[in-house]
Amino acid sequence: MSEKRKIRIGLLGFGIVGQGVWKNIERNREALEYRLGAELVISDIMVKDLARKREVEVSESLLTTDAARVVDNPEIDIVCELMGGTKEALDLTRRALERGKIVVSANKALICEHGEELFRIARENGAHYFFEASVAGGIPIIKTIREALVANRFSLIYGILNGTSNYILTRMEREGISFEETLVDARRLGYVEADEALDLDGIDAAHKTVILTYLAHGKWVKLEDIICEGIRKITTDDIEIAGQLGFKIKLLAVIKRDFEANQLSVRLHPALIAKKEVIAGVDGVYNGVSVTGDVVGTTFLIGRGAGQDATSSSVISDISDAVFMLRGAPPQAISKEDEELYAQLAEGLELSKAEDLKGCYYVRISVRDEEGVLAKVTDIMAREHISISSVNQKEFGDGMATVMVTTHKISEAAMQSAKEALAAEGAVVGQPVSFRIFKPEEG
Numbered sequence: 001m002s003e004k005r006k007i008r009i010g011l012l013g014f015g016i017v018g019q020g021v022w023k024n025i026e027r028n029r030e031a032l033e034y035r036l037g038a039e040l041v042i043s044d045i046m047v048k049d050l051a052r053k054r055e056v057e058v059s060e061s062l063l064t065t066d067a068a069r070v071v072d073n074p075e076i077d078i079v080c081e082l083m084g085g086t087k088e089a090l091d092l093t094r095r096a097l098e099r100g101k102i103v104v105s106a107n108k109a110l111i112c113e114h115g116e117e118l119f120r121i122a123r124e125n126g127a128h129y130f131f132e133a134s135v136a137g138g139i140p141i142i143k144t145i146r147e148a149l150v151a152n153r154f155s156l157i158y159g160i161l162n163g164t165s166n167y168i169l170t171r172m173e174r175e176g177i178s179f180e181e182t183l184v185d186a187r188r189l190g191y192v193e194a195d196e197a198l199d200l201d202g203i204d205a206a207h208k209t210v211i212l213t214y215l216a217h218g219k220w221v222k223l224e225d226i227i228c229e230g231i232r233k234i235t236t237d238d239i240e241i242a243g244q245l246g247f248k249i250k251l252l253a254v255i256k257r258d259f260e261a262n263q264l265s266v267r268l269h270p271a272l273i274a275k276k277e278v279i280a281g282v283d284g285v286y287n288g289v290s291v292t293g294d295v296v297g298t299t300f301l302i303g304r305g306a307g308q309d310a311t312s313s314s315v316i317s318d319i320s321d322a323v324f325m326l327r328g329a330p331p332q333a334i335s336k337e338d339e340e341l342y343a344q345l346a347e348g349l350e351l352s353k354a355e356d357l358k359g360c361y362y363v364r365i366s367v368r369d370e371e372g373v374l375a376k377v378t379d380i381m382a383r384e385h386i387s388i389s390s391v392n393q394k395e396f397g398d399g400m401a402t403v404m405v406t407t408h409k410i411s412e413a414a415m416q417s418a419k420e421a422l423a424a425e426g427a428v429v430g431q432p433v434s435f436r437i438f439k440p441e442e443g
């Protein structure tokens, strides 16, 4: 039997994901190498702290703090960037691509902010950049959009793309415990990113939304140009009232394209979703993505959106594609042809403005529990031409009450001015909080 080709892999980072890649290559090495017709050798691993105790033990000689041993090493074929961040990771990814290497990444923040540049550097240097693990952890959503659903144009993609916030909302709903208490547990379990804003303010899910938007529509949208709202304002009362009205509250990414008007709406925000929708049943750290294509119809993918094993499963899938490429198969990474196609897809495509959105809303208003207050609230809504669908009230026995209103379809602009008018009303305490109600059939 002919000797298998040795493929050398360098890791930038040996934390949760990096160690998962090592562990799971070892776990299924025989079958993997048989399928790939190659021997996989992780030969160099860059870390920050050589003394750190790790779950996976490897020979000390493999570990280094010297990035050059990975990115400048001519013997290394595939560099896996599993260190995170957007500074050193950017420099090292650039360097590896400039040396013509295949780079595999799980770094959604880096791709969202610098994907356009990194794909260009890869193209100019005959290198390749793979990033399946960057969106929805173990769910193969990137391959699904790029390969399995290549026959389609995508009118609607929506989903839950952040496992940590979904875990927090699920526990708040099931156990009735507050956001703050659940967050303490999420931290203890190691779910929350070091920079908590990434998970709690929706930034991580928005990074992933930007990546999916590029793959589906060829347009790099800027984070600052899309609605990005996290879960911090959601209370157990909101979840309870939403539940009584037949909804769950989820942090939802929505990418909607109107092909006739050539308009694209991209947003990430908490949303009330009818319990009968599949996405409403995606709980805990799971992610779920619904993709509607003009040929396939609607396809739904659910899986573990974060964590060592799920994420390393996607990284190893990219490593496998890279190995096939090194053995002569056509590239599966973003190619010049892909970029030309994406440019055509994005031609003249306008990003909708947030104020142009239309839909139904849920609004929570804290008020003094006095006579005539409800009439004042509904009067303000009427002045903004907002038609009310339901009103609920919770009293606290301390002279305070919370009024929860759901509306029929209105414009975002009307909702914003109603909130401003409500906040200025003497009987209203603090700022009203609103969440959009998402109906897949309306997008």
Ligand SMILES: NC(=O)C1=CN([C@@H]2O[C@H](COP(=O)(O)OP(=O)(O)OC[C@H]3O[C@@H](n4cnc5c(N)ncnc54)[C@H](OP(=O)(O)O)[C@@H]3O)[C@@H](O)[C@H]2O)C=CC1
Pocket: 012, 013, 014, 015, 016, 017, 018, 046, 047, 048, 049, 050, 052, 065, 081, 082, 083, 084, 085, 088, 106, 107, 108, 109, 133, 134, 137, 305, 306, 307, 308, 311
């Ligand atoms: N964890 C998850 O569930 C998921 C993570 N991702 C992404 O995967 C990437 C890695 O995440 P994760 O494994 O959780 O992160 P960790 O923090 O667990 O690991 C990061 C690793 O990178 C090393 N590192 C970081 N900065 C430097 C530096 N400046 N120089 C040298 N080494 C450095 C660290 O070294 P040392 O160990 O010595 O500190 C560590 O080994 C990130 O981009 C993340 O967003 C994507 C999907 C899911």
Ligand SMILES: N[C@@H](CCO)C(=O)O
Pocket: 134, 136, 137, 161, 162, 163, 164, 165, 191, 192, 193, 199, 204, 305, 306, 307
């Ligand atoms: N913080 C992210 C990690 C996976 O990208 C999440 O909770 O989904």
